[in-house]
Amino acid sequence: MLHTLPVREPDRLSRPAGFSVSVLIPCYNEELAVARVVKGFRAALPDATILVYDNNSSDHTRQAALGAGASVRSEALQGKGHVVRRMFADVEADIYLLVDGDDTYDPAAAPIMVRQLIENQLDMVTAVRLPAEHEAYRLGHRIGNRMLSYLVCRVFGNRVSDVLSGYRVFSRRFVKSFPALAAGFETETEFTIHALELKMPIGELTTKYRGRAAGSRSKLHTFSDGLRILRTIMMLVKQERPLQSFGLTGAVLLAAGLVLGLPVVLQFLHSGLVPRLPTALLATGLVLASSLSFVCGFVLDQVARGRQELKRLAYLSIPAVGSGG
16 A cells, blocks of 8 residues: 655654664765765664665775764675675664665655554555656656556556665565575565565555765666566566466467468368478477466466465564564
């Protein structure tokens, strides 16, 4: 469910007692913005631990983050997905807030998102981006996000409005059951599909999204990263929905086989001859391939179901937020 709430001043929203919160900030060459991000989230969540993970920056990102009061760690493997994997493995907390280090997201929304996660016992709260100015959210990124969000919602369920948002709050249950297989920006898509596949309780909050600081540039490349994200979605569809994936392939092969083969069969019934033997063989091969695709889909669907059950058991082995476990 999408919640649109007025953003209040952070000092009027205190974090509920009894929960440790870690703010995780992956960074690559963000020396112009990271200090403001750290200070903003320090003001919004004064009791939280602020951790900046530097991903081989060639500028002064590390020094800027340290100067702002954050703890700084490093990840040598290049790519946001690698950083997320390292953060989720290393950091121990009850609640995790993940945000990009480019100062485009509003820290004032953080206490509301944390409170929403705790009070409703959710596993993920996503910040749905509402551009504060037209230039903040590039047209190519906006169109690509809508297309990819539509595709994910059609296949996995219409419960998420912004698949590629880089501002999220997670429960420990989510973080410690998340496989984290992606290498780059496609990790946000993995977050969404992981939550939808396991039928996790999730929420959303509309937040302001502003432009980057002057002199800094986005690390997201519209076309190359968009294609990588699309490839990830296709791989996850094949992995998590094999019957749909192989069934569609089988249906296409069967349709092609029938289109080529029916005229040959009708001519054989009329004359008793098969003058177009290559076409008959091709049609037969397509129908056989179609049958094989359907069988593979059924078999892999059972395998996927077993994997999903194992993931669900791993997820349930971790206590929910506020359960007292």
